Amino acid sequence: MRGGTSRAVFFAENDIAKYSSEDKNKIILTALGSPDPYGRQIDGLGGGISSLSKVGIIGKSSTSGIDLTFTFGQVDVRTPIIDWKGTCGNMMAAVGPYGIEENLIKTRDPITKVRILATNTSQLIEAHISVKDGQYQVEGDYAIAGVPGTGSPVKLDFINPSGNTTGSILPTGSPTDTIQISPNKTISVSIVDVTIPVVFVRAEDVSADITKFPPDLDADTALQSLLETIRVHASQKMQLSNGVDNSLISSKAVPKVVMIGSSTSYQTSDNRYIATHETDLCIRAISMGLTHRTIPATVSMCLAAAANINNTIVHDTIGDAMQGPLRIGHPAGVIEVGAEMKQVGGSWQAKRITTYRTARRIMEGSILVPLSSLG
Known part of the structure; x- marks a missing residue:
């Protein structure tokens, strides 16, 4: 999926949940082509830079008031590290469209509001998705710098995003x-x-x-x-x-x-x-x-x-x-x-906090992971 100016491999939570944390990380690293000492991720789906080396795990939420869960991983290009501590605002734009296309949520024309929980930071996001006849409208006339062409705008509202990691907007108590x-x-x-x-x-x-x-x-x-x-x-x-x-x-x-x-x-x-x-x-x-x-x-x-x-x-x-x-x-x-x-x-x-992005599903299918990578 492309979300904003980033790209990530999305996994369905149900597909990845059966693996241990260690094996899950190995699968993701192999899928994206990390670690690559040459910095290209030539043997995977990563793009060799941080904005193109990301992973998302998407689940249907069982919590009232939450539609989808989004667990984000930043995959290092050169080392076997996946950082699960933050979230990604660009890829957040692709979560709602993915959920609609996977029939994880009910839609309402012309705009479907999707409430997403970023599990890494416990952040609530409301995504406003353009829909026609129950389908995500990929095409539109909204352009964002860094992405060629145009697409349908995805409005993202981050609700009360204060101090998600440290507990305070000003973690040291001082503006400088x-x-x-x-x-x-x-x-x-x-x-x-x-x-x-x-x-x-x-x-x-x-x-x-x-x-x-x-x-x-x-x-x-x-x-x-x-x-x-x-x-x-x-x-x-x-x-x-x-x-x-x-x-x-x-x-x-x-x-x-x-x-x-x-x-x-x-x-x-x-x-x-x-x-x-x-x-x-x-x-x-x-x-x-x-x-x-x-x-x-x-x-x-x-x-x-x-x-x-x-x-x-x-x-x-x-x-x-x-x-x-x-x-x-x-x-x-x-x-x-x-x-x-x-x-x-x-x-x-x-x-x-409000921003607008675009998103598109680029491909779907199976990723082949050699058994040796799980050894």
Whole structure:
């Protein structure tokens, strides 16, 4: 399935449930072609980068008020690791269509609301799916940056997505924190947990050009090492790891680290020109140690929330000029995300985060897994 700017292999929960956790992971790794020391996943269905190396397990919920369950796994390309700690906003867009096409839920024309539980984070999502004669309408005129062509829009509402991982929107209690990189160097960051924990850092503070293409940023090994150091230190502040040694952090996918820059003109990966007035800010997100080719949808939602919180790096970057949805410039173009925020007794709450994606079933069938891979 393609969901937004990501792609994943979806398994029916009933098909995968009969296997032990160990065998389940081995099946998934083999299916996607991991580990691949060459970074291509040539022997599986993965695409060699984080946004194309994902898995979803979809089940019909037995809980009242929930239609489907979605268990997400981020499959590492080069190592035999599946990270089950986060969720994926892009692939969330494909869950409802999958459920409709698999006859797991009842439909209602012209829009079917599907309530999905992201089991990794206990997050409730309402997906609004275009339906005609009981069938998901794949085709439409909605375009998203990073995906060729158009499709039917899938509206995603993340309901009360505050502090799903750490228990608080501001895990450290502060909108900004200082990280000691070395005895002579400190860097200011904002750590925000809405849909997923994200560490925001100013691009200028890490001497990065926010308009560069992802492969060029990936080639800067000193920059990537610095960003990973920042991520690990921030993880310790959130109590998601036991120390500042990279080997002690339990997840490559959580938290994410994102470089922030003021709105500026730039060229997209498909050679389009984005003018300064078309965005509120520009970003480059790091996922699984590499620069994301677009933006993780969960990161875009966290950005929209952080933009509303006074004194975060995101808020300070755009100032008080934001009206309506946040317009985020990423390598492939612009995404708009709306955030309904509320401050209660000095604490922030995210009531609802809304974004639009498209989705399509690309293929269906059987994956052949050699018996030796289960040995």
